[in-house]
Amino acid sequence: MGAPVLLLALVAVAAALGCASAEPPQQERSALQAFLAGTPHERALGWNASVPACAWTGVRCDAANATVVELHLPGVGLIGGVPQGTLGGLRGLQVLSLRDNRLLGDIPRDLFVLPRLRSLYLQGNLLTGVIPDEVGRLAASLEHLALSRNNLTGDVPSALNNLTRLRSLRLDGNRLSGSLPSLSSVRRLEVFNVADNDLNGSIPSSLARFPPESFAGNVHLCGPPLVDQPCQAVPSPAPSPPGVLVPSSKKKRKLSGAAVVAIAVGAGAAALLALVLLALCAVHRHRRGASGEEDVKTTPPTRGLTPSTLSEEMTGGDFTSSSKDIGAAAAAAGGGAERSRLVFVGKQGPGHHHYSFDLEDLLRASAEVLGKGSLGTSYKAVLEEGTTVVVKRLRDVAAARREFGACVEAAAGAAAEHRNLVPLRGYYYSKDEKLLVVDYLPGGSLSARLHGSRGTGRTPMDWEARMRAALCAARGVAHLHTAHSLAHGNIKSSNLLLRPDPDAAALSDYCLHQLFAPSPARPGGSGGGYRAPELVDARRPTFRSDVYSLGVLLLELLTGKSPAHHASLEGGDGAVDLPRWVQSVVREEWTAEVFDAELVRTGGGAEEEMVALLQVAMACVSTAPDARPDAPDVVRMIEEIAGGHGRTATEESEGTRGASDEERSRGPTP
Structure with missing residues (x-):
């Protein structure tokens, strides 16, 4: 009995060794090497030719090590364009993650010929061009597509309707334009985000089930769920009375002599009225200049006030030196061409703390320095009404206004749902100064x-x-x-x-x-x-x-x-x-x-x-x-x-x- 048992053991060991030494086809190994050689990268990935490809950093193979099924290289410093004809050689690839690098150029077209690709994560790069219609070729497999935070342009392609297995689609933070396709065929879709693009038109009813945040930052989008951006009905032309012929564009009707006289008289009266108004404005300005009064342009408040020249307010109240720092931060851009305001974020409705102060209230507040951190200096500001907040004066901000606002809105939305995150209440953005307003927690750190x-x-x-x-x-x-x-x-x-x-x-x-x-x-x-x-x-x-x-x-x-x-x-x-x-x-x-x-x-x-x-x-x-x-x-x-x-x-x-x-x-x- 001993010999058969020993023979079976040797066969099992040989089979195990065979599996351990299995390698993907040479075509896949060559595709990986060509991709790495053609894409500059800041960090060495350790893809050693003497080591099996399935042991390379970020490379995952199937159980038999017979084919590459996943490639994960997020945030590794990839720079430049992905060489065509490289990753398309990984015929068994199911998951590809190249997110949060600095990839340039168009989305590689050979990714759309991978027959088993289930998840494609390219967000957080510098990709340009359009989303190609070839994406529809992945109808049999694709479940997750993330292209957010790039520089993609053009329309959202209707070819996405072919992706009936799609569960998440993230296109936010690009420069996409045009109207949204209905995506009515994509019935499994659970996550959808096209925020912060340049889309226009009405939101298809098939997409109205997603939250407003999924469409935010597209000022020309309208309709549910964007309750603040309803679609305007287009008035239809009034019907002509019976028996009245509407002149065609090729026929011109001549005006009567009485109509010509009326138009001339009206135009002359309007010109005379304009001259009178100009004269009155000149006299008024002359009197104000003689009395030393400043000509301050004001703007009615919306959710916050537009700061004007606030030097008088900064010196007229009860200020510490910290208060003057906050005042200088916001007033620095107030007198220029760029007009900014304090913007409240997060949930401000019933059941949530509601702040009703504006920027001028903040500048008049008594303040003290809490500390200087990696983001900038934090101040404790006590408003006249008794409310206490923390104002963070940020330094080295590189984000543009839209990106800044979207980032703060996203952070505030996450914090509003969880008590283990400090509530973020508002922000101020100008060319020279950026402020954040957060809740004050007196317990210290x-x-x-x-x-x-x-x-x-x-x-x-x-x-x-x-x-x-x-x-x-x-x-x-x-x-x-x-x-x-x-x-x-x-x-x-x-x-x-x-x-x-x-x-x-x-x-x-x-x-x-x-x-x-x-x-x-x-x-x-x-x-x-x-x-x-x-x-x-x-x-x-x-x-x-x-x-x-x-x-x-x-x-x-x-x-x-x-x-x-x-x-x-x-x-x-x-x-x-x-x-x-x-x-x-x-x-x-x-x-x-x-x-x-x-x-x-x-x-x-x-x-x-x-x-x-x-x-x-x-x-x-x-x-x-x-x-x-x-x-x-x-x-x-x-x-x-x-x-x-x-x-x-x-x-x-x-x-x-x-x-x-x-x-x-x-x-x-x-």
């Missing part, structure tokens, strides 16, 4: 609570408070990722603001990264101690880089050490960041040395929970992005550790409807 003076009289932050803070941060991030497909981009303890309700701590400064000028970082650079090592440009964070930053914040809660100052506190040369220090301590089995002494002293026997949270944090700060858990998984793990601490997440840890598989969980692979 997690950073101040953790790293403030530890002298007598200070209330230590115990284990339960730290667990609740961890849950709040994770839930806020998970909501952005799953419900809105947005990356936070700036997670750190100074951006987690505390409230009296310990379950309602809220993240601030979220989803604003794309507004600023590029800020290149060294691969592996610290970025204040929170930045993921693979993140090259701070303007292009990913879900995976967010999870890394969240993991650093968890380590900060556990160790009591500031990531930004850890190296100097440890007496090092700045080469050891907080995650690597924790790894080195845990590797030497000195786990107890990791935890904050104040936490251990007040922990009340929660050592097992501390170790469990440490394991979650270490998974989040894994060097390989694909090894990090998704934000909803982090929420679930923290809730399991916390037990009775804080309420159980509902929609915070779920809510994945409407976000595609790529946009929910993928980040760039290192």
Whole structure:
């Protein structure tokens, strides 16, 4: 019996080795190499010819390693056009993600001959030209198409009607024009967005089921669901009375002598009236100039006031130097040709806090500096009516007005749905100054609570408070990722603001990264101690880089050490960041040395929970992005550790409807 068993074992081993050594066809390997050789890229991808193609960064094959089925290269610094005739050779490709790079030129036509392509993600590039009609060739397979945040022009092609399997279509943030096709054949469509284009005409009834945000920023679109932009009925010409002949365009009717005289008299009276009005205006202006009165042009308010010359108001009220800073920020552009106003965003209706102040009220407010951060300077402004808000004076903004407004609107909409995000209320945009208005939370930041003076009289932050803070941060991030497909981009303890309700701590400064000028970082650079090592440009964070930053914040809660100052506190040369220090301590089995002494002293026997949270944090700060858990998984793990601490997440840890598989969980692979 021994020989047959041994023979079967050898056959099984040989079969396993055969599968392990299987490779896609040479045509696919050559297509990948031609794509990489023809597309400049800022980061080395490690596509080594001596390594099987299925092990290359971003390349995923089927179970038998017989064909390439997925190619994920988001945010890796691809520059220029995609060479034609390269990716079209991947005949088994099902998922292609080249989002958040700097790809130029037309959408590659050979992508539309891939017979099994299910998901195509090209958003966040610099693509130009039209959406080709060839997209209709993918009718048998395509489910997700994302072309948003490019420079595409032309019509939304009616060929999209052929894509009957399509579940999500994102075309927002382009320069598309013309009317919308009905897409009545695309009955599976769950996510649809054409916001911030130049579309016109009425919205087809088949698309009216999508929210108004899906069509916002198209001033010439009308009809439901855009209740503020109803379509105007075109009046039909009045019928001619019976027996009256309407003259054709070829026949001209002569005016009677009486009509000519009447027209001449009317024209003369109008000219005389105009001369009288001009004379009156000149006399009035002369009198005002003689009395020293300024000629100030005013504009009636809409949702906010247009700032005029506000120097008198800036000096007439009760101002600190901070108030003058805010006044200077908004008034700097007020006297020029560009007229701006304070724009309120988010939900302002019943059940939501409603602000009724305008820009002049804001400029008259008493203010003090709260601090200077990576986005700019923050001021606490107390309005005359008693309302307190925070005004952020942004610096190095590179976004145009429309992009700025759309970004702030999207962030405000996400925050309005979740209490673990600080509400964003309004903005001011002019050529020289950009302001954000957010809610004021008097509890201070997690950073101040953790790293403030530890002298007598200070209330230590115990284990339960730290667990609740961890849950709040994770839930806020998970909501952005799953419900809105947005990356936070700036997670750190100074951006987690505390409230009296310990379950309602809220993240601030979220989803604003794309507004600023590029800020290149060294691969592996610290970025204040929170930045993921693979993140090259701070303007292009990913879900995976967010999870890394969240993991650093968890380590900060556990160790009591500031990531930004850890190296100097440890007496090092700045080469050891907080995650690597924790790894080195845990590797030497000195786990107890990791935890904050104040936490251990007040922990009340929660050592097992501390170790469990440490394991979650270490998974989040894994060097390989694909090894990090998704934000909803982090929420679930923290809730399991916390037990009775804080309420159980509902929609915070779920809510994945409407976000595609790529946009929910993928980040760039290192």
